[in-house]
Amino acid sequence: MIALQESTEPKTAPPVPVMEEQPKRHPQEVILIGNYPLDRQESMERFAVLLHRELTDRGIEVKHWRPIAVLGRVATSTTSGYGKWLGYFDKWLFFPLVLFLRRWFHPQAHFHVCDHSNAPYLRSLPSKHSSITCHDVLAVRAAEGFTDTYCQTSSVGRFLQRWIKKHLLQADRLVAVSNQTMSHLHEFEPTSNTERWRVIHLALNNNFHPVSQTQQRQLLAPYGLGGDRSSFIMHLGSSLQRKNREMLIDMVSHLGETWGGKICFAGAPVETALRERARELGVEDRIVEITKPSHDVLLALYSSCDAFVFPSFSEGFGWPVIEAQACGAPVISSDVAPMPEVSGGTALHASPTDAEAFAEHLLSLQDRDVRHRVVEEGFENVKRFAPKVMIDAYVQMMAD
16 A cells, blocks of 8 residues: 655645625615695705705616695695694695505615604605605704704694604614704614714705806895995895894994995895894894895805805704805804804804804904905815715615
């Protein structure tokens, strides 16, 4: 017999094949769950349209489902009176059933609820293939008794907000539009695993850019503004208490004869109490009211104002801050979160109760170097809020 000599070479294990990590595939179909049309939630509609457009541009098939107005059609308004209750039937009784039935015809779709106030719809959707965007929890926190929201809720409203909160905190995938909103959500002690919760800042939802002085004059001449005709500060938004529109009146009064410009309130009409406050301080004749300006007029306002003043007591995000910056307006904003987060520190910030500090910031912008710095830093800041940046994060969230 021939003896076989055992090899003295060290034995090695066969090489383990290296498995390349496969890129996560984005969903082929996304169904956006929007708001009840008769409620006219304009900002939420703009957000849904933004998502629809950007996801479609990625080659994803997108559908937009909204509650169908059935009973609400007979009411003149679904935000007050008996019309609100008719709207509730459409939104909370009929539509959840419609969602539950329709979802079975889209087994591969990802469902995204565009507005946190519709969180109860999540119970009609497949939890592992659904997500929601939380724009703020101001009303929810107000229902819990927090006074820093500057929001008021009725007894029915408190019940509704607690119902919304319950479903919101059970979401498998959740997007908060600011770090502050995410922080508030975690304070509520979520009942689900929050590993797939993330902060994704909103993007600019339209084309905001500086317009020429010629366009400014043409668009703002009917209001006595624009070009070299006058200087003015502006605010954009509703008349809600938390918007703190009175600050613009107080800061101009504090300036006295040092600054002789006008005060432009764009958006909601000037309420009686605000006009009365201006009359008391002797500046009523300097108020300019532009109710629901068109996009072109809004661009002209942002582009030509001495400053955009945003002194809110509470916000979920604060779209107007970056809209103004994109148009070259220096921004003076409250120092309450999330405004510094949104401005990235490029706006001038002060306490929303300190009219003197707001006034001093306005005067500082008369220095060309200061104004140039604030404007240029604002242009740089808005690059963070390009639609591509936001939609990349949303597609990744849906793929996780």
